[in-house]
Amino acid sequence: MSTPEIIHAHAAPQGFIRKYVFSLDHKVIGIQYYFLALVAVFVGMFLSLLMRIHLVWPTASIPLFGDIKPETYLTLLTMHGTIMVFFVLTTAPQGGFGNYFLPIQIGAPDMAFPVLNMLSFWTTAVAFVVMLAAFFVEGGAPLHGWTGYAPLSAIPSSGPGEQLGADLWILSIAIFCLGSLMGALNFITTVLDMRAKGMTMMRMPLTCWSWFITAILALLAFGVLLAGGILLLMDRNLGTSFFVPAGLSLTGKMIFPAGGFGGDAHFSHAGGSPLLWQHLFWFFGHPEVYIAILPGMGVASQLLSTFSRKPIYGYKAMVYAMLSIGFLGFMVWGHHMFMSGMSPYTAFAFSIMTMAIGVPSAIKTFNWLGTIYKGRIRFQSPMLFAIGFVSLFVSGGLSGPFLAQPVLDIQLHDTYFVPAHFHLIMGVAAIFGIFAGTYYWFPKMFGRMMNETLAQWHFWFSLIGAYAIFMPMHYLGMAGHPRRYSQLTELQYLAPLLPLQKFITYAAVATIAGQFLFLFNFFWSMFKGPKASDNPWESTTLEWTTSTPPPHDNFGGKVPVVNNGPYEYSVPGAARDFVMQTDPPVGSGH
Amino acid sequence: MATFTPTVPGQKATAGQGGGGGSAPPRRGGGGDSNRGSGGGSSNYGERLRRARLGLACGLTPILMLFVSFTSAYVVRKGLPTLDATTNQYVHDWLPVNLPWTLLIVNSLVLILSSLTMELARRDITRQAALAPAARIPGVSLGRERHFPWLSITTVLGVAFLVGQWMAWRALADRGFYVANTPSSSFVYLLTGMHAIHLAGGVIALLAAGAIALLHRPLDNRRIVVDVTAWYWHFMALLWIYVFALLALVR
Amino acid sequence: MWAKSIKGIPDDMGLALLAIIWLITLASTYFFVAKTWWLPVGASAAAPWIDHQFAVTFLLMGFIFVAAQVTLGLFSYQYRDRPGQTSDYSHGNNKLELMWTVLTAILFVGLNLMGSHLWASERFAPAHEGATKVEVTGAQFAWYFRYPGPDGTYGKVNPKDISAEEQNPLGLDASDPAAKDDVVSGVMYLPVNREADITLRAQDVIHSLFIPSMRFKQDAVPGLLIKMHFTPVMTGDYEIACAELCGLGHYKMHGILKVVSPEDFDKWIASKEAEKQ
DSSP: OOOOOOOOOSOOOOSHIIIIISOOOHHHHHHHHHHHHHHHHHHHHHHHHHHHHHHHOTTOEETTTEEOOHHHHHHHHHHHHHIIIIIIITIIIIIIIIHHHHHHHTTOSSOSOHHHHHHHHHHHHHHHHHHHHGGGSTTOSOOSTTTTOTTTTTOGGGSTTTTHHHHHHHHHHHHHHHHHHHHHHHHHHHHHHOOOBTOOGGGSOHHHHHHHHHHHHHHHHHHHHHHHHHHHHHHHHTOOOSSOOSSOEETTEEOOOTTOGGGOTTOOOOOOOHHHHHHHHHHHHHHHHHHHHHHHHHHHHHHHHHHHTSOOTTHHHHHHHHHHHHHHTTSOGGGGOTTTTOOHHHHHHHHHHHHHHHHHHHHHHHHHHHHHTTOOBOOOHHHHHHHHHHHHHHHHHHTHHHHTSHHHHHHHTTBTHHHHHHIIIIIIIHHHHHHHHHHHHHHHHHSBOOOHHHHHHHHHHHHHHHHHHHHHHHHHHHTTOBSSOSOSSSOGGGGGGHHHHHHHHHHHHHHHHHHHHHHHHHHHHHHHSOBOOSOTTOOOSGGGTSOSSOOTTSSTTOOOBOOSOTTEESOTTOSSSEEOTTSSOOSSOO | OOOSOOOOHHHHHHHSSTTTTSSOOOSTTOSSOTTTTOTTOHHHHHHHHHHHHHHHHHHHHHHHHHHHHHHHHHHHHHHOOEEETTTTEEEOOOOOOOOOHHHHHHHHHHHHHHHHHHHHHHHHHHHHHHHHHHHHSTTOOOOOOOOOOHHHHHHHHHHHHHHHHHHHHHHHHHTTOOTTTSHHHHHHHHHHHHHHHHHHHHHHHHHHHHHHHHTTOOHHHHHHHHHHHHHHHHHHHHHHHHHHHHHHHOO | OHHHHTTTOOTTHHHHHHHHHHHHHHHHHHHHHTTSSOOOOOOBTTHHHHHHHHHHHHHHHHHHHHHHHHHHHHHHHHTBOOTTOOOOOOOOOHHHHHHHHHHHHHHHHHHHHHHHHHHHHHHTSOOOTTOEEEEEEEETTEEEEEEOTTTTOOOOBOGGGOBTTTTBTTOBOTTOGGGTTOEEESSEEEETTSOEEEEEEESSSOEEEEEGGGTEEEEEOTTOOEEEEEOBOSOEEEEEEEOSOOSTTGGGOOEEEEEEOHHHHHHHHHHHHHHHO
8 A cells, every 4th residue: 555665865854943943844844834824814814803893893892802992993904914915825825835845746855945945934934923013012003904005104193003013014024025035036946947857847737837926926026015115114214205295294283204314303204105105015916916816726727627537628728827817917006096196097008907817817717617527526625625716716806897997996996895806816715725725735744634524514614604704795895885994883874784794794703613623624634634645636746646745855765757747637548547747658748 | 556656667767866867956965955965966066056046046036126116216206296285286396416426436346346356256266166076186286276365355345335335325414415304315325225235145145155165165065155146246236337327317 | 445535525515516606696696686785876977877887897797707606516516426427538629718818808808998988087187167176185084175265266275284273174374365265164065067176185194085976986195186076966965985094083084075056055155255254
């Protein structure tokens, strides 16, 4: 049953610290990233739960937490968004799975720069600690939302949490940028330089393509966010005026910059542009959306093919679609700013480009359906989540063309329609990608199978729950319910919407409860699950050719040589219904 | 059931040692640190150098993006009329900075010179590395080689540039241009400051290369560090020329 | 070998997926089609056009939504693993792929172009002559509406003069003659069927003037004067919200737009002017 293990690893580290803490092994680093994201996702989820409770019962007091005031609500919202986007959606699929499986899937013994890899994880971890620290400083965490629009974020007196908390928030993001850039550099070099013999670019699993393209996006986008963060920190602490216009008055008091240089009492801000921050932020922010969702697309493609026992439909089209999504993703940032006072003429261009990005997205959906068409679908838990991913991707994607039209944005911008859209597509769909990846790769990572029944319950809770939470938000948005409102008590036209908000809160509580099934299954299976074989899903890619879990150098001293494309399932005339990438060449072999 | 798929007969041959496949990366390095135990074989070395250069090229991209962002902010802000809140009229409040030209030109020359010495250091160590195998053959003498301390000179010039920049900032402050008191001076400090931080990183890399030399670590390691630092250094010189041109032309 | 690892998967999983995906699709679509929650009543001249564009987009996207979800559910059931089911070895079809790409490109870009003339009429041209001039100022956490008075010119404001105690929330400069007849109100009055020529300002942070029934939304950005216009066509009271996060009181930054007959509007302005003297 088991493969005789010949491990020739030269530098398998000894000792707990080198092996599990400051490890250079990409597999350990991948698991570290994954656990960081797991902690972050439960923190983020807890914050959202508090938000939902305050929203419908504004006077409720939470045990162990106390009253939620309107500013607390905004703090929760800011930290929920920031933690989820940076420390979950960017960290888990790319840092976690990417780190663990990219080298194995291309047949490399490790990442190109192991030390840099370790540094990028620990940088990210430090960023997370700094982010959480914002909760505990005087004034608390910032309330300016995850987008941090200046001048709200640039003036320390604009609200509670905008003092030290906001500085820590910006600092954390800047540190995170550095960590992500190091990671991206590593991913790109690894893909370009470390592929095994025969592993041409067009034989890479689509997961590798998605990690590769994500890394390119990260490399180009995070530098811009860093630039914005530096300018914002300077505005806040050195008294510059990049984003702060002249002559601001806050509740009747003129605003003077912090630490005015030259000791001039009349020294004032001098005409910065709040829109400049938005441009810099969204130039990063939109590619970030694709950074979050692309790895999910990769995983979904891999799984739909594997569990349908069918080659992926249109491999090349999938690659080109991801490339064009990444490319177009840099030209559409302005669609977040249709109502911002930006020139209405540029809205035209941004709008057309945004619609254009719908085309590769549609190609992907078409190909996913084409993949399961005439397949032989096995409904193990990874596949359930992959199918759920497609469903959510379609639902979340189709509200895009509403928001991409400036004229409809007049009504929908900054209403609940927007959170509905992005939660479905970059929130829940991406999380479904992460879940699918977890159920799929857990056996390889931890050597044991997860429990199928618990996984199925988890799937139904998550799928139905996600729709129950986010579908009604479209209705709220159409009715004109602005987002980021801590209560519905002030505007009269919001009163009839309260029952719907309550429904969403109930759905959220149930969905969050369902996530503990996953948590339990995860840790229980890690120790008590049935032992996994080397290739429990009968997959074709390289990680399934090596032992479970993989040895220190990934292939136990062997060197994989790749002869086949990544998705050769049900090849006519083959002995089995799957042909591994290392098997003798068959079929199209592309 | 063994899931490691049966290998093709031909595969066994190449499975032995990395590099057999020509483009295949080293296999035997073992997960953690592929530098270990590789013994400095030349093919392995070439791959490491190429990989390091590729990594550097990737690493320079975000630096480029950082300066692209600053540049666009600079150009936009310069052209942007701002609202005078009292009159509700848009006004131009851009005040060109009176830069210490002489000092900056001297600094530029120092940096360009350092780029030249860096290149000489890079070529020197490349030559050493090329001759190293021959020098190891017993009885073969290549004569006493004179190693000019190009690396140290570059480091000194780099530090000199940073000191020069510091003097330039002092000169700006003496002329009444502080970090925050005019929009244009904010950008001058920002662009020159960010460049200086990145250059300081290069100086640290040079010191690291020097430390490697002192510690008698393998020549290959030092050569890779010097090579990559050299390209980084050239990039910094180009970046400075760009920043200088931007400040000079877009005022 | 396989039977062992597939343990724990109910036989009717494909059917369950079909049922649930279809049910979700049905439930989601029902509330859209039944218009249980829908756009608020449209009371501006542009509202019918915007609503029409919304409806067209909704129909097209709704069709794709239902088609894709129904197909997904159907395929999951139809092609489930069962005895006798074989898998088709195919790497895709370039012609189909190309056709699909071209179709979606035409659909998405066409939809966009359809709505573009609306956007142009809303935002490219300035307000017409004779429109009601209103300057809207956002401040933490209230909206202020200023009418220029008989002289048709807004007087100077100075941030230094802003004072709640002296009831000068905008900082009107008393020394400027043009400011003498300016009317500042906490309620927005507009005459019906006459275009409103809006100038948007913000004193502190970004706010967004959102009047759902007027299909109107525009950020008020400090450091920018933003000109907008819309025409109310129905008298009545309409709520104004703030749609850009502006601080801890964001949720209670609201106002009222009263669309009245031109006569009532003139009366109101006159009474406010009288109050000032």
